[in-house]
């Protein structure tokens with residue numbers, strides 16, 4: 186075992202060291218990470234949801250610096266346009282456009298997919314980053330609980346609608362920003378959506394993030410043969426407007442230990458750019474390393490093949506889209 190492996194194992198066990206800027210700094214130094222500035226993504230098309238703030242904005246900025254052609258997605262067209270304009274100035278990359286879409290609104294997801302397919306003849310990286318922990322329960326337009334709609338069903342639909350274009354651009358990547366919060370949550374289908382009576386934002390969020398990770402593995406198993414790599418990750422704990430709004434006490438107490446948005450986004454950019462993630466499929470990552478998806482026996486026991494199958498079917502049914510592999514990948 187290398188020294189870096191030993192130290193990584195020691196700091197991974199207690200989440201406070203692993204998830205904070207301590208874990209990031211130790212791993213980065215010990216493992217001599219390639220600088221993100223070194224990646225050349227010229228000619229590669231990247232669609233990134235949740236790009237106006239926090240981790241998504243930090244990742245998009247770095248991807249733009251690497252030369253990627255970017256499609257930024259957020260809910261508000263004016264906010265998106267401002268983000269695009271600022272990013273063009275700060276990175277010097279003018280191949281950045283935006284589409285306004287709420288990922289929890291499936292009609293808007295369909296329109297988003299149409300725009301991407303019309304405007305780009307290839308798609309190298311699709312990043313599902315949009316997400317929020319909301320302390321009050323909301324319904325999406327179809328009546329699904331909004332966290333589940335925007336972080337489980339909507340991303341599934343978007344991947345499905347863009348599958349052929351991803352296959353035609355292989356090796357391509359679909360990346361999903363989950364959360365370390367999912368370690369506390371069992372995989373559940375009957376209780377995936379919490380009712381108004383027992384709604385707890387943090388728990389609802391963790392259940393949705395757990396479902397994301399299970400679906401990531403299923404996508405890899407079912408569509409990996411098309412040359413598409415599906416990976417999920419968690420960013421540790423990063424200081425972002427989202428964390429500040431959803432968890433103000435946590436944000437205040439942990440303040441000095443939280444990662445910067447750039448540190449939280451590092452592995453996302455690395456998964457989009459490095460060759461290492463092309464060597465595996467369906468993995469879960471933190472700080473450029475594959476991680477177990479369970480830390481507790483109870484959640485591991487909940488994560489059965491039967492439950493995964495039922496979640497896949499429920500999400501497909503809810504989204505109105507049943508993905509099938511294209512007969513032949515599109516030629517690029």
Ligand SMILES: NC(=O)c1ccc[n+]([C@@H]2O[C@H](COP(=O)([O-])OP(=O)(O)OC[C@H]3O[C@@H](n4cnc5c(N)ncnc54)[C@H](OP(=O)(O)O)[C@@H]3O)[C@@H](O)[C@H]2O)c1
Nearest residue numbers: 235237238239240259260287288315316364422423425427
């Ligand atoms: N920060 C952390 O420590 C942390 C830890 C674990 C996981 N995460 C995950 O990382 C991702 C980014 O979080 P963040 O902390 O950077 O949050 P943030 O600062 O609140 O940014 C969230 C982004 O998502 C967009 N968004 C939210 N809901 C959306 C929807 N329904 N449709 C389209 N866009 C939507 C927002 O854009 P508009 O408001 O402009 O629409 C914004 O750009 C989330 O998936 C979050 O769960 C973060």
